[in-house]
Amino acid sequence: MDRWPRRRARGITQITRGLGTLDRELFETIAETPTPLLDSVMPPLTRAADHSKLWLAIAAALLASGKPSAQRGATRGVATLGATSLVTNQVAKRIRPRARPVYDSVPLIRRVRRRPVSNSLPSGHSASAAAFAVGVGLENPPLGFVLALLAGMVGLSRVATGAHYPGDVLAGFGIGAGLAVLGGRVVPPIVETTLPKTEPFVVDTPPRPDGAGVVLVINPSSGSGTGSRVVDEVRAELPQLEIVELGPDDDPEVALRRAAERAEVLAVGGGDGTVAAAASVAIEADLPLAVFPAGTFNHFAKDIGCDTVAKTVEAIRSGSVVRVDLVCLNESRMVLNTASIGAYPMFVRYREKLEKRVGKPVAGFYAMLQTLRKGEPVRIRYDNKTLQTSLFFLGNSLYLPTGFAPSRRTRMDDGLIDVRILETGRPWARTRILTALALGRLLRSPLYHELQVPEFSFSAVDGPTVIAHDGEVGDEYDHASFSAKYRVLPVFRPLAPS
Missing domain, CATH: 1.20.144.10 (Phosphatidic acid phosphatase type 2/haloperoxidase)
Structure with missing residues (x-):
């Protein structure tokens, strides 16, 4: 043996x-x-x-x-x-x-x-x-x-x-x-989201080499004086385009409706809140919308490829129009980019202030720390569950990257609403969130919820809560219902080469 x-x-x-x-x-x-x-x-x-x-x-x-x-x-x-x-x-x-x-x-x-x-x-x-x-x-x-x-x-x-x-x-x-x-x-690696590729919905629109039939509503003082520069550039490039300059006491929505009555193309220059109002008017009047980047951040203009006046001018001259999505809040208000409750706007301000100096990961961690310390939590109910959150993000179309620092879109016609929620009502929630963020495991945390859906709704448990959208503080809502309006808005944008 x-x-x-x-x-x-x-x-x-x-x-x-x-x-x-x-x-x-x-x-x-x-x-x-x-x-x-x-x-x-x-x-x-x-x-x-x-x-x-x-x-x-x-x-x-x-x-x-x-x-x-x-x-x-x-x-x-x-x-x-x-x-x-x-x-x-x-x-x-x-x-x-x-x-x-x-x-x-x-x-x-x-x-x-x-x-x-x-x-x-x-x-x-x-x-x-x-x-x-x-x-x-x-x-x-x-x-x-x-x-x-x-x-x-x-x-x-x-x-x-x-x-x-x-x-x-x-x-x-x-x-x-x-x-x-x-x-x-x-610590699993982050997998970048791969977006499905589909053909854009191209709208047959006549070229307008001199801007004839286009009415532009713009505030010259918007974007800390950017609006005035845009007016000068547009006048030089599209001499037949009509320009309506808003004064400090003018109501942008009233001016947009009046402009739409005589326009073949409605154009707007201003922040995303003004562009959202113009989008609603354009849809009601069945007009294509041209957007000039005259605001502070110009998120919508950048995401449709019109981050410069020259690109919007070229799209108008060539008649390049495609349809993009919007999100409708309670069937009454259009959302161009994002909506949020709680302290998400505070989170964005902290992150954008620091990210160019220290990079997005460090800036995101610091912004999360400050927001969790100072943000007021809100209790909401959705999909038959109730949770407390200080950070709630909702976007028109899928945003990148995944996780709780979405910053860009590569397409705006997928028919989806992007929802990101951080749950802060559980024991040790703040510590668990910051630890998961530092280790790159936020996507796997039970405190993080992410949905891509065509419709989303929630109720505020403890009374009406304010919903901010497109960079502006909005109204208070007991119940909010969001629905994706698939390719509802015809907008001038440069087409990618085929």
């Missing part, structure tokens, strides 16, 4: 010795290969990877790129690299002692300047390289692929310069990649 364990032990020992012999033979083959490319490339590459300098420099470049997936990848990569370095040096290198390779067969020009004295198994450089590459790849696969090739070169450099056996490098790759994958399970 004792023979079988002894045979198994002898078999394992023979296999281990065989692998060790193969490992040494591979090392000698690489070391003795007279390749000028290895001599010139491997030593500087392995020195660049010392103390993870190479990966930290790449992380800094990714953070400065401004691309969210690259920035998340850099953060994840550095965090994974730090954890891997700790595990490799303090745990893995102490499990099985192994001497470093003998230098004799390595060409002098290719040897590392300072021969490492730590245990050879596993390779710390290789573990860090794999950890960073896989960590970045979880957030941005194309970048991860490129970095994986570079990580492979770093691993080869450790063998070519005589610092490690190939088996040490493979073990390091396994540790680094394994810890990166484990980190992806603990």
Whole structure:
């Protein structure tokens, strides 16, 4: 009975010795290969990877790129690299002692300047390289692929310069990649929403090269004087366009209705609240709407591609009109962009104030912290459940990115309403929300609710609550019903090239 364990032990020992012999033979083959490319490339590459300098420099470049997936990848990569370095040096290198390779067969020009004295198994450089590459790849696969090739070169450099056996490098790759994958399970990467692609609903509209038939209603003082500049540009580019300049005491909605009576195209310049009023008038009068960016933020104008006067002018000249969605509140008021209750407008103000200086992730966390501290909660009931919220967002069409910092739309004709709610009435809700946000796990939190639906309604439990929409404070409502009006508004916008 004792023979079988002894045979198994002898078999394992023979296999281990065989692998060790193969490992040494591979090392000698690489070391003795007279390749000028290895001599010139491997030593500087392995020195660049010392103390993870190479990966930290790449992380800094990714953070400065401004691309969210690259920035998340850099953060994840550095965090994974730090954890891997700790595990490799303090745990893995102490499990099985192994001497470093003998230098004799390595060409002098290719040897590392300072021969490492730590245990050879596993390779710390290789573990860090794999950890960073896989960590970045979880957030941005194309970048991860490129970095994986570079990580492979770093691993080869450790063998070519005589610092490690190939088996040490493979073990390091396994540790680094394994810890990166484990980190992806603990803190899942953010998956960008992929929007369905459909053809736009193009409206057959005659070109208006000089603006004939277009009536523009605009406040010259809107947007801290932007309106006045828009008036001058439009006059120069579309000489036959009629301009109605609003005074400080004029009612924009009254002026828009009067303009619609004689217009073939209704145009508007102002903030999103004024544009929303113009959209309602245009729909009632069955007129296409042209929007000039004359407000402060111009969210709607930017999302339809008319972020400059020149783009709107070109759309009018070429007769480029498509239909987009609006959201109707209680069948009486049109919402262009967003509606909210609670402290969501406060959250947006904090975030926009800081995001250009510290980036969106940090700005979003700070804005969330301040809003949860200062915001007044509201209890609402929807879909047969009651919850308390300080942050409620509702958008016309699907907003990106997912999570509670939506900022842009790539299309406005999907027939959907985008609803995001943070529940703040449960025990330790604020701490749980901030922790989930910091760890990138907000989407998985039971306190976060997200819906994309054609209709949505809620009731205010404790009495009427104010609904803000399109940057303006609105009326109080006991019950609010929102419905998507699919491709209801014909609007001038540049068409993407076919």
